[in-house]
Structure formats: C-alpha cells, structure tokens
Amino acid sequence: xxxxxxxxSRVICKSGTSVKIECRSLDFQATTMFWYRQFPKKSLMLxxxxxxxxxxxxxxxxxxxxxxxxxxxxxxxTLTVTxxxxxxxxxYICSAKTxxxxxxxxxxxxxxxxxxx
Amino acid sequence: xxxxxQSPQSMFIQEGEDVSMNCTSSSIFNTWLWYKQEPxxxxxxxxxxxxxxxxxxxxxLTAQFGITRKDSFLNISASIPSDVGIYFCAANFGNEKLxxxxxxxxxxxx
Numbered sequence: 001x002x003x004x005x006x007x008x009s010r011v012i013c014k015s016g017t018s019v020k021i022e023c024r025s026l027d028f029q030a031t032t033m034f035w036y037r038q039f040p041k042k043s044l045m046l047x048x049x050x051x052x053x054x055x056x057x058x059x060x061x062x063x064x065x066x067x068x069x070x071x072x073x074x075x076x077x078t079l080t081v082t083x084x085x086x087x088x089x090x091x092y093i094c095s096a097k098t099x100x101x102x103x104x105x106x107x108x109x110x111x112x113x114x115x116x117x
Numbered sequence: 118x119x120x121x122x123q124s125p126q127s128m129f130i131q132e133g134e135d136v137s138m139n140c141t142s143s144s145i146f147n148t149w150l151w152y153k154q155e156p157x158x159x160x161x162x163x164x165x166x167x168x169x170x171x172x173x174x175x176x177x178l179t180a181q182f183g184i185t186r187k188d189s190f191l192n193i194s195a196s197i198p199s200d201v202g203i204y205f206c207a208a209n210f211g212n213e214k215l216x217x218x219x220x221x222x223x224x225x226x227x
Contacts (some may be wrong), residue, residue: 004159006159011207028148034214034215041222042220043120043205043217043218043219043220044160044205044217046215049214060151061160091157093159093160094159095159095215105150105162106162106207106215107158107162108152108160108162109159110158110159111157111158111159113157
C-alpha cells in the first residue's frame with residue numbers, strides 16, 4: 001500500500017509553546033489529507049480536512065486558531081498546535097487518500113504522541 | 118460526529134480460534150474499510166470494499182460489504198498472536214470523510 005510518514009513520532013513540549021507535526025505522502029500525491037485526534041482506548045476523531053492550496057475544513061468544535069493546518073504541496077501537510085496546554089496532550093494521526101471518490105483508499109501515518117507538560 | 122456501531126467491543130480468544138466482528142449503521146455507505154491499529158501506531162488498512170455484497174479476502178482475513186450497504190463484517194481465521202490489536206471499521210459515502218467504528222480490541226490467550 002501507499003506510504004504516509006508522520007514526524008515526529010513523539011514530542012514533549014512545555015505549556016505555552018507551539019508544536020508542528022508533519023505528514024508526508026511518500027510515494028503518491030495527495031490533494032486531500034486528514035488530521036485525527038485519538039484519546040486512549042477511543043476511536044479516531046476527525047479534526048480537519050486539509051486541502052492542497054486552500055484553507056482547511058475544520059470539524060465542529062475544533063478551534064482553527066489553535067490547530068493550524070497548512071497543506072502547501074501535494075505531498076506535505078502540517079498541523080501546528082499553538083500555545084499548547086496539557087489538555088492538548090493526545091495521539092495525533094494524519095491520513096492521505098490516494099485519489100478521489102470511490103476507490104481512493106485512505107492510508108495513515110504512524111501517529112504523533114504529544115505530551116504537554 | 119457520527120460513529121459506526123462496532124461489536125464486540127473486546128474479544129478474548131485462544132490462539133487458533135476464528136474471530137468475527139461487525140459494524141452496523143443507520144446510514145448507507147458506498148465504501149467500507151477495515152483497519153488494524155497496534156499500540157502507539159497509526160491504523161493499517163487491511164481490506165477495502167466498494168460494492169454491496171462484495172466478499173474480499175486478504176490471507177486469513179475475510180470481509181464483506183453488506184447487501185443493505187449499512188453493515189460489514191470482518192472474519193479472521195485461525196488466529197495467531199500477532200493478530201492482537203484494535204480493529205476499526207470505517208465507511209464513507211461519496212465525500213472524502215471517513216466515519217469510524219468504535220473499535221474491537223482483540224486479545225489472544227496463549
């Protein structure tokens with residue numbers, strides 16, 4: 001299957017600082033990438049849809065000024081957690097689709113464990 | 118947001134046994150996907166289904182897209198220790214967003 005690489009895999013930061021997480025599609029171009037948040041023992045919660053060359057679409061309840069998304073190229077999307085607080089600690093996962101519509105499969109990155117202290 | 122009803126929530130089985138889990142929804146979907154997630158990792162795609170009634174296998178895994186388009190099941194035959202993990206169903210209808218199931222945690226008793 002297609003490969004999606006997420007970096008870093010783990011990060012610890014101090015409260016008030018910002019953290020950037022990268023999501024790259026390594027062997028395909030992805031016009032659309034997705035960012036999820038996952039709490040312990042829970043399912044994936046979609047935060048936003050990242051579209052190359054345009055603004056991200058955020059799900060209801062997700063603060064766009066808090067979670068900045070940039071999709072500057074067909075192979076890279078970034079999520080920046082601004083002014084991080086301990087409650088932002090979570091597992092963040094990105095995914096990318098290999099195409100559009102039916103038949104386009106979503107592949108996931110390996111996730112980023114964010115701990116805010 | 119919307120979630121798919123996935124059952125069972127957890128399973129404790131002995132090595133060599135078969136496993137069956139399913140997802141149901143009140144809405145119609147035109148794509149069903151099954152993923153496996155191991156601790157500290159992202160989900161890995163196991164099987165993708167695109168047509169109602171479709172039955173697809175991937176090694177010891179078999180999944181079916183329900184004829185009503187509102188459900189799907191995943192079977193694992195002759196389980197082995199490396200099958201341990203959380204299995205998620207996911208589905209969508211035409212648009213880009215995937216809706217996820219609540220997950221089935223599989224534990225294998227030696």
